[in-house]
Amino acid sequence: MDAIPAVTFDVARIRQDFPILSQTHRGRPLVFLDSGASAQKPRAVIEAMVRCMETAYANVHRGAYRLSELATDSYEAARAATARFLNAADPREIVFTRNSTEAMNLVAHSWGRGVMKPGQAVLISELEHHANIVPWQMLRDDKGNELRVCRVTDSGELDMEDLARKLADGKVGLVAVAHMSNVLGTVTPVERIVALAHAHGAKVLLDGSQAAVHRRVDVQAIGCDFYCFTGHKLYGPTGIGVLWARLEHLDRMPPFLGGGDMISSVTFEKTEWAPVPAKFEAGTPPIIEAVGLHAAIDYVTAIGMTAIETHERALVDHAMGRLSEVPGLTLLGRAQDRGGVFAFALDTAHPHDLATLLDRAGIAVRAGRHCAEPLHARFGLENGTTRASFGLYTTKEEVDLLARAVTEAREFFK
Amino acid sequence: MTPGTGGVHPSGRTTGLFDDLRDLYQEVILDHGRKPRNFRRLEDADATSRGDNPMCGDRIELFLKMTPDGHIADAAFQGRGCAISTASASLMTETVKGKTPEQAKELGAKFRELAMTGACPDCGGDLSDEMERLTPLSGVHEFPSRVKCATLAWHTLNAALDGTKEASSE
Numbered sequence: 001m002d003a004i005p006a007v008t009f010d011v012a013r014i015r016q017d018f019p020i021l022s023q024t025h026r027g028r029p030l031v032f033l034d035s036g037a038s039a040q041k042p043r044a045v046i047e048a049m050v051r052c053m054e055t056a057y058a059n060v061h062r063g064a065y066r067l068s069e070l071a072t073d074s075y076e077a078a079r080a081a082t083a084r085f086l087n088a089a090d091p092r093e094i095v096f097t098r099n100s101t102e103a104m105n106l107v108a109h110s111w112g113r114g115v116m117k118p119g120q121a122v123l124i125s126e127l128e129h130h131a132n133i134v135p136w137q138m139l140r141d142d143k144g145n146e147l148r149v150c151r152v153t154d155s156g157e158l159d160m161e162d163l164a165r166k167l168a169d170g171k172v173g174l175v176a177v178a179h180m181s182n183v184l185g186t187v188t189p190v191e192r193i194v195a196l197a198h199a200h201g202a203k204v205l206l207d208g209s210q211a212a213v214h215r216r217v218d219v220q221a222i223g224c225d226f227y228c229f230t231g232h233k234l235y236g237p238t239g240i241g242v243l244w245a246r247l248e249h250l251d252r253m254p255p256f257l258g259g260g261d262m263i264s265s266v267t268f269e270k271t272e273w274a275p276v277p278a279k280f281e282a283g284t285p286p287i288i289e290a291v292g293l294h295a296a297i298d299y300v301t302a303i304g305m306t307a308i309e310t311h312e313r314a315l316v317d318h319a320m321g322r323l324s325e326v327p328g329l330t331l332l333g334r335a336q337d338r339g340g341v342f343a344f345a346l347d348t349a350h351p352h353d354l355a356t357l358l359d360r361a362g363i364a365v366r367a368g369r370h371c372a373e374p375l376h377a378r379f380g381l382e383n384g385t386t387r388a389s390f391g392l393y394t395t396k397e398e399v400d401l402l403a404r405a406v407t408e409a410r411e412f413f414k
Numbered sequence: 415m416t417p418g419t420g421g422v423h424p425s426g427r428t429t430g431l432f433d434d435l436r437d438l439y440q441e442v443i444l445d446h447g448r449k450p451r452n453f454r455r456l457e458d459a460d461a462t463s464r465g466d467n468p469m470c471g472d473r474i475e476l477f478l479k480m481t482p483d484g485h486i487a488d489a490a491f492q493g494r495g496c497a498i499s500t501a502s503a504s505l506m507t508e509t510v511k512g513k514t515p516e517q518a519k520e521l522g523a524k525f526r527e528l529a530m531t532g533a534c535p536d537c538g539g540d541l542s543d544e545m546e547r548l549t550p551l552s553g554v555h556e557f558p559s560r561v562k563c564a565t566l567a568w569h570t571l572n573a574a575l576d577g578t579k580e581a582s583s584e
Contacts (some may be wrong), residue, residue: 028513162466168552223582281509349497350495350496350497352472352496352498352560352563353439353447353496353497355562356435356438357431357435360431360432360434361431361432367470368469368471369470369471373471376471382471382494383471383495383496384470384471398554405431408430408434409431412432412439413434413439413444413447413497
């Protein structure tokens, strides 16, 4: 990272932007450590969506009247803002979906079935979320495309030698991996993955559901072919996700869903597809959600993704130290480059019992396998883990409270 | 109930944050959770079934041995799960021994009522002693996300008795 500016990141002021964080929970302040599942919303997002509904709402792309034009402008402005957020070359490369799961399914259906050759394989990894496993299994079962799985090392990093081995025969058409693991916190070396994959003729899809929240993402610098993220983890609303893909790919891909808005002409004999991105946005799109996503992007951009990353790096270092001091705690994932996701096992308590106790202390964490069952099997943790995941509003004091509460919970179950 | 502010638990342990969770995690539950009874395979079982809670990965395998006249002679289980689901399975294997399938199912129905509402209106009858043994689990009704931890074993029991082999507490 070059020249990180000396930023003042005032977490106390940022917390005031999030109405829900002023709530108390069982008489204690809410300590929300489940942002990796879904993040809380700043007032700017909430108000933008309300303002849209109160002043500028109608359906988009069709009404020859003022309100519809306003709504269309807002919707397309959200697309342009998303393109800038990812440093996409062209706003038409942004397709709005329901979430990143749908974005990956779109690629599996449309590119996987329509562009990828039948004999080509898909290469994923052991650290994937089910959303980046199941669509490829469905493709395999439907079309016979082999599914390969890159191993993860004991420290929770992609085994790059294994990746190279599995690319070596040139049969892989797509490498689909997470930019950041939702369990291990590992940030994967995406530039190296892209270079390796492209050298072997494979395209690259990155699941940026976690990474896009914590790091500045530049799809052109990374050089990937597809990038997916979701609005609700980026402090935006549910119901909107993003697929970025190079225009050359989108142009070649058949539509995913059929319906209104994605056509240029329809007769019962023949339908002509609308140009991208409309071709992939059948039906009334998530208009209010796009406005909310736009506000969320403006919000994090104003703070600065680099400032957010710097704050979170300090928090991650702090958490690594604190959690390492908790007796009986085994932290999953000790990658060199990792973000604010901490999944752990505790020797005396099952993850669900621990989560129930932490909830009583006002601490919201997730327990289970976090939609990454194969990864937990890989580490021999069939009972799952307890996961604390950070947002830009997470404080060192909250991390300290977590460590204290886990220590006390361990005694409770001893 | 007020949140704990630190102190000494009757067991002698110093606790604080979680004192008010002693209703949910009573000593008998912690004990059965740590040292489940009848935690073994029955190689010559007459009925078996598997119960899964796909959301959290809890899984139990249940084994029943029947007497010639159709009573449950022995019940045992194996698997993995949280303290609540393990304790519930452990207590279940203890309470269903000697019961007919009908009695065991009735007990299960009453237990599910107890787990969901914290009360058991018709628990005064024939099965009152057994229900009393299961009341330490009644605290789960305050924790909706944990009720199915407590009921998984009983769903699995029904599957074994009905011969359907598999149960899910989703």
